[in-house]
Each structure stands twice: as structure tokens, then as C-alpha cells.
Amino acid sequence: xxxxxxxxxxxxxxxxxxxxxxxxxxxxxxxxxxxxxxxxxxxxxxxxxxxxxxxxxxxxxxxxxxxxxxxxxxxxxxxxxxxxxxxxxxxxxxxxxxxxxxxxxxxxxxxxxxxxxxxxxxxxxxxxxxxxxxxxxxxxxxxxxxxxxxxxxxxxxxxxxxxxxxxxxxxxxxxxxxxxxxxxxxxxxxxxxxxxxxxxxxxxxxxxxxxxxxxxxxxxxxxxxxxxxxxxxxxxxxxxxxxxxxxxxxxxxxxxxxxxxxxxxxxxxxxxxxxxxxxxxxxxxxxxxxxxxxxxxxxxxxxxxxxxxxxxxxxxxxxxxxxxxxxxxxx
Amino acid sequence: xxxxxxxxxxxxxxxxxxxxxxxxxxxxxxxxxxxxxxxxxxxxxxxxxxxxxxxxxxxxxxxxxxxxxxxxxxxxxxxxxxxxxxxxxxxxxxxxxxxxxxxxxxxxxxxxxxxxxxxxxxxxxxxxxxxxxxxxxxxxxxxxxxxxxxxxxxxxxxxxxxxxxxxxxxxxxxxxxxxxxxxxxxxxxxxxxxxxxxxxxxxxxxxxxxxxxxxxxxxxxxxxxxxxxxxxxxxxxxxxxxxxxxxxxxxxxxxxxxxxxxxxxxxxxxxxxxxxxxxxxxxxxxxxxxxxxxxxxxxxxxxxxxxxxxxxxxxxxxxxxxxxxxxxxxxxxxxx
Numbered sequence: 256x257x258x259x260x261x262x263x264x265x266x267x268x269x270x271x272x273x274x275x276x277x278x279x280x281x282x283x284x285x286x287x288x289x290x291x292x293x294x295x296x297x298x299x300x301x302x303x304x305x306x307x308x309x310x311x312x313x314x315x316x317x318x319x320x321x322x323x324x325x326x327x328x329x330x331x332x333x334x335x336x337x338x339x340x341x342x343x344x345x346x347x348x349x350x351x352x353x354x355x356x357x358x359x360x361x362x363x364x365x366x367x368x369x370x371x372x373x374x375x376x377x378x379x380x381x382x383x384x385x386x387x388x389x390x391x392x393x394x395x396x397x398x399x400x401x402x403x404x405x406x407x408x409x410x411x412x413x414x415x416x417x418x419x420x421x422x423x424x425x426x427x428x429x430x431x432x433x434x435x436x437x438x439x440x441x442x443x444x445x446x447x448x449x450x451x452x453x454x455x456x457x458x459x460x461x462x463x464x465x466x467x468x469x470x471x472x473x474x475x476x477x478x479x480x481x482x483x484x485x486x487x488x489x490x491x492x493x494x495x496x497x498x499x500x501x502x503x504x505x506x507x508x509x510x511x512x513x514x515x516x517x518x519x520x521x522x523x524x525x526x527x528x529x530x531x532x533x534x535x536x537x538x539x540x541x542x543x544x545x546x547x548x549x550x551x552x553x554x555x556x557x558x559x560x561x562x563x564x565x566x567x568x569x570x571x572x573x574x575x576x577x578x579x580x581x582x583x584x585x586x
Numbered sequence: 587x588x589x590x591x592x593x594x595x596x597x598x599x600x601x602x603x604x605x606x607x608x609x610x611x612x613x614x615x616x617x618x619x620x621x622x623x624x625x626x627x628x629x630x631x632x633x634x635x636x637x638x639x640x641x642x643x644x645x646x647x648x649x650x651x652x653x654x655x656x657x658x659x660x661x662x663x664x665x666x667x668x669x670x671x672x673x674x675x676x677x678x679x680x681x682x683x684x685x686x687x688x689x690x691x692x693x694x695x696x697x698x699x700x701x702x703x704x705x706x707x708x709x710x711x712x713x714x715x716x717x718x719x720x721x722x723x724x725x726x727x728x729x730x731x732x733x734x735x736x737x738x739x740x741x742x743x744x745x746x747x748x749x750x751x752x753x754x755x756x757x758x759x760x761x762x763x764x765x766x767x768x769x770x771x772x773x774x775x776x777x778x779x780x781x782x783x784x785x786x787x788x789x790x791x792x793x794x795x796x797x798x799x800x801x802x803x804x805x806x807x808x809x810x811x812x813x814x815x816x817x818x819x820x821x822x823x824x825x826x827x828x829x830x831x832x833x834x835x836x837x838x839x840x841x842x843x844x845x846x847x848x849x850x851x852x853x854x855x856x857x858x859x860x861x862x863x864x865x866x867x868x869x870x871x872x873x874x875x876x877x878x879x880x881x882x883x884x885x886x887x888x889x890x891x892x893x894x895x896x897x898x899x900x901x902x903x904x905x906x907x908x909x910x911x912x913x914x915x916x917x918x919x920x921x922x
Binding site for chain 2: 256259261271280290295302303306310313349350441443447488522530541545549557561570571574578
């Protein structure tokens with residue numbers, strides 16, 4: 256992968272930026288805050304989650320399991336966190352704030368659902384809280400975790416109503432929209448945690464869809480998203496040049512599941528953006544969803560074995576054709 | 587949150603996230619951001635990525651299909667045919683690996699498949715000629731037979747398979763031969779075995795650049811090592827039953843493993859992910875100790891105090907790890 260310095264040098268060499276622009280980018284990089292790689296952030300988020308669970312049990316015992324008590328305490332916790340803006344006040348306070356945010360949101364969600372006796376209303380109310388928190392509290396951990404709560408409640412609402420499984424596709428469309436908003440088009444760094452959260456939500460959704468609902472709406476959705484992504488990668492390319500990729504995506508959609516398409520899309524997105532966690536997650540999803548797909552086929556083991564050999568052989572032939580078409584080209 | 591300046595920023599990989607930040611803060615204009623994005627995408631090794639993904643997925647599907655085919659026809663096949671099929675597959679995999687050269691990815695995957703098939707062969711051998719031998723013998727024989735391949739091919743996944751098989755042999759041997767041992771003893775032995783494996787891996791990586799690049803193997807070995815030693819350590823710090831000398835030894839071994847791993851992965855062979863594993867292990871043992879001793883004897887108000895302790899512990903870990911990261915970056919290392 257190309258380094259930042261090499262990219263800046265290349266941009267200066269072709270006249271896209273001048274020497275001052277190059278230096279400005281290097282200076283920006285030197286000033287930039289760096290909180291560490293993803294696993295350091297994951298450690299902090301994990302600690303905050305564990306603490307939030309103890310905090311939650313404590314408040315539950317304190318309020319005597321009263322729903323309005325949950326709403327009041329949840330609101331107090333969130334308001335305290337947002338008003339105090341502790342993100343720049345040291346690691347301990349920042350992590351405590353994250354734990355309080357998680358705890359406050361869980362309490363509000365439980366309180367809303369208990370008071371309204373409706374999971375949908377609870378999901379809607381927590382979605383509003385999540386949006387407000389996202390806007391008011393610029394912490395990546397909070398921004399990643401907050402959208403997952405209304406998503407979980409929406410899933411619970413879907414499975415609470417028999418026959419409403421098709422709503423899963425609508426939720427998938429919304430989450431896919433979040434991914435597109437965060438990672439394509441004009442730069443929106445603030446939306447990146449929302450996009451990462453939506454990727455996780457999509458993996459869960461496609462797992463549920465594979466098990467509980469008709470797959471074709473999500474397949475169409477994912478295939479359309481991948482075609483659009485291909486077109487966005489090569490702007491200005493004529494339709495005829497895009498066609499082979501679209502046909503390949505359509506064929507893949509006809510033969511696989513939304514989860515497999517998600518895995519492929521995530522690997523492609525990770526490679527394009529230089530995002531290694533996305534590549535790793537994409538490969539993981541690919542393995543999981545492919546295994547599940549073949550396991551679920553209602554065929555005998557003999558037929559399955561031929562399908563596996565044929566599809567694997569087709570991929571290897573496709574790979575050989577690619578290599579033969581442009582040998583030695585690795586870029 | 588503690589913030590500091592990175593000293594190796596320009597040497598880090600260029601990503602679209604970084605370009606987005608430059609655009610959002612006005613360092614790049616929209617036109618410059620667009621051109622930079624196109625240049626970044628042009629630098630992506632698309633064909634290499636597609637080649638790997640297609641090769642690995644295709645080979646995996648074909649192999650799984652072959653396994654399914656024989657699973658379906660297994661009962662109907664005479665023993666000789668079973669052996670012939672597996673032997674043929676092993677020979678085929680080895681021939682392809684040798685013809686392509688052992689530096690090729692497909693050749694290495696073939697060698698890995700051949701190593702897996704050796705285990706299948708031994709399993710069938712045990713099934714056809716039932717001798718009543720212990721299960722650990724199968725895994726020990728499997729590990730012994732694939733050792734020369736692992737040494738020759740120098741492929742991290744093959745070493746991971748070898749270690750997994752050897753682990754199984756060791757665990758089964760202990761439960762078969764030493765059934766009266768306390769629960770902690772097998773974990774202590776497993777930990778010691780992984781400590782040895784880690785030493786060998788570090789030694790090999792010092793002489794072999796290909797192995798040195800495969801840090802995930804080291805991280806996987808360390809995860810099993812710390813996980814295994816944590817069991818006797820937890821029994822020692824929070825005893826619910828009689829503490830045996832194995833638990834004392836296990837606790838001391840865990841402390842020593844954490845200390846040595848921290849020293850090694852901070853200064854000698856910098857690896858922040860491994861340090862993160864050590865920190866997580868320490869946090870877990872510390873919190874388990876505190877929780878075990880204070881929570882059952884207190885009222886529910888102590889839950890709030892414990893939540894504070896949890897946050898303090900993980901904050902402390904993050905603080906120390908960021909200090910370690912700063913040290914690594916100052917020495918010109920990478921933490922990505």
C-alpha cells in the first residue's frame with residue numbers, strides 16, 4: 256500500500272498540489288491527534304461496556320425497577336455526559352462518560368418500552384436519542400454504539416409481530432444508506448462510526464434474513480449497491496465497459512445470498528479505502544455466509560459436492576482467465 | 587482523552603479516511619481531493635487482491651466439494667478404495683506444491699491441504715483397523731508426520747495447524763495418562779508448551795523474513811499461552827476450593843509470562859497488539875480478584891464502586907498502552 260508521503264510526492268509531481276500544499280498536508284499529519292489503532296479503541300469500548308453493565312444493575316436496584324425511574328435516570332446520565340463534555344478531560348473521565356452513555360441509553364430504551372408497551376415506539380424514541388447524542392457528543396465509541404440500540408429494538412419489534420419479517424429488508428435498506436453516506440461521495444469523517452455500526456448491523460440482518468425471510472429483496476438491494484459502487488469507482492467510464500462487472504454481480508446475486516455480497520462489497524470497500532479491519536471483516540463474512548449458504552441448500556450431499564466443485568472450479572478458471580489476460584500486472 | 591503527536595505520520599499508509607480528513611479541514615480542495623482519491627485507487631493492487639481471493643475461495647470450495655463427495659459415498663467404499671483416494675489426494679497436493687515452487691501461495695495451500703489429509707488418512711486407518719489405541723496417539727502421529735513439511739514450507743497457517751494438532755495430542759495425553767491431576771495442571775503444561783512455541787517462533791522469525799511478517803501466528807500463540815495460564819492464576823487469586831501447588835506455580839508462571847511478554851514486545855520485537863493482549867489479561871485477573879473479594883460481601887452500592895474500578899482499570903491499561911505506542915513510534919516503528 257502506498258504511503259502518505261509517496262502519495263503527496265506523486266500529487267506534487269503531477270502538479271495537483273504545490274510544495275506549500277504538500278507541506279500543509281505533512282504539517283496537518285504532524286498535528287493530527289492519533290488515539291491509536293482499532294484494538295486500543297476496542298479495549299476502551301469493551302471496558303466501558305463492562306462498567307456500564309454494573310452501573311445499569313446498580314441503577315436498576317436503586318430505582319426499584321420503575322419504568323419512569325429508568326427514563327429519568329437515563330435522561331440525567333445522558334444530559335450530564337453531554338453537558339460536561341468530558342471527551343477532553345482525561346482517559347478515566349472519557350471512559351466513565353462512555354459507560355454512562357451506554358447505561359443511560361439502555362435505561363431510556365427499557366423505560367420507553369415499558370411505558371409505551373410498544374417496541375416500535377421504544378425504537379423510535381431511542382433513535383431520536385441516538386441522533387441527538389450523535390450530534391452532541393463527538394466520541395467515536397458512543398457514535399458507534401448508539402445506533403445499535405434502536406437497531407436492536409427495531410429487530411425485536413419485527414420478530415414480535417408474526418409475518419412482519421419483510422420489514423427486515425427495509426431496515427437493511429436504511430443501514431445500507433448509512434454505509435453509502437459514510438463511505439462514498441463527499442468526505443464526511445463524522446459519519447464514519449455510523450457507517451461501521453451499520454456494517455455490523457447489516458451482517459446481523461443478513462444472517463436473520465437468510466434464516467427467516469425471503470432473500471430476493473435484499474439480494475436486489477445488495478446487487479444494486481455493488482453495481483452503483485463499481486460505477487462510482489470508475490466515473491466517466493462508458494456503460495459498455497461497466498456491463499461485464501454488472502453481469503458478474505447479477506450472476507453472483509442469482510446464485511448466492513445477501514451476506515456473501517456484503518462480504519465481497521466489504522472487501523472491495525476495504526481495499527479501496529485502505530481499511531484493513533473492513534478487509535478482515537469482509538473475509539470473515541464471506542467464509543461464514545458461504546458456509547451457511549452451502550449448509551442450507553436442501554439437496555443431497557452428493558449434489559452439494561458437485562455444486563461446490565463446479566463453483567470452486569469456475570472461480571479458479573475465472574482467476575486463470577484474469578491472469579492470462581494481463582500477465583504480470585499486479586497494480 | 588490523552589492526545590499526542592504521531593512522529594511517523596507521513597510514513598503511514600495513505601487511506602481514503604486520511605484524504606477525507608484533509609478535505610474536511612480544508613488542506614485539500616475538492617478537485618485535489620478527487621484526484622488524490624483516484625491516485626490512491628490506482629495504487630490499489632486490485633489484481634493481486636482478486637487473484638488471492640479467487641484462488642483461496644475457489645480452492646476451498648473444490649476441496650470442500652471433494653470432502654462432501656467422499657462423505658456421501660463413504661459407507662459404500664471398500665477400505666482399500668478409501669486409502670487409495672486419500673493417498674492420491676495427498677500425492678496430487680504434494681506434486682502441485684513441488685511443481686509450483688514453495689514460495690507460491692497456491693503451492694503452500696496445497697501443502698496445507700496435504701497436511702490436513704494426513705490427519706484424515708490416520709483417522710481412517712484407526713477406523714478400519716481398530717486397535718483400541720488412545721486418541722492422543724493419532725494426533726501425536728499426525729503432528730510428527732507433518733513436522734518436516736511445516737519446516738520445509740515455512741507457511742504460518744501450516745505451523746498453526748501443526749501447533750493445534752500438537753496441542754490436542756498434549757491435552758488428550760494428559761487426560762488419558764494423568765487423570766488424577768488437579769484442573770490447573772493441564773493448563774500450566776499447555777501454557778509452558780506455548781511459551782516454548784513462542785520462543786521458537788521468535789527465534790525463527792529473527793532468521794526468516796517471511797515468518798517475521800506473519801505476526802498473527804505469534805499473537806495467536808500468545809493468546810493461548812495467556813488464556814491457559816490465566817486459569818490457575820484465577821484459582822490462585824480467588825480460591826473457591828483447595829489451592830494446589832499447581833495453582834501457585836500457575837500464578838507465578840502467569841506473572842512471569844506477562845512480564846516477559848511485555849518486555850519482549852515493547853523493546854525487543856515491538857508489537858502493540860501483543861501488548862494489548864497482555865494488558866487485557868492483567869485487567870481480567872485484577873478485576874476478577876477485586877470482584878471476587880468485595881462484591882459478595884457488600885450491599886448493592888458497591889456495584890457503583892465496582893463500575894468505577896472497571897473504568898479505572900481499563901483506563902489505566904489504555905494509558906499504559908498509549909505510552910508504549912508513543913515509545914514505539916518514537917523509535918520509528920509502526921503500530922498499525
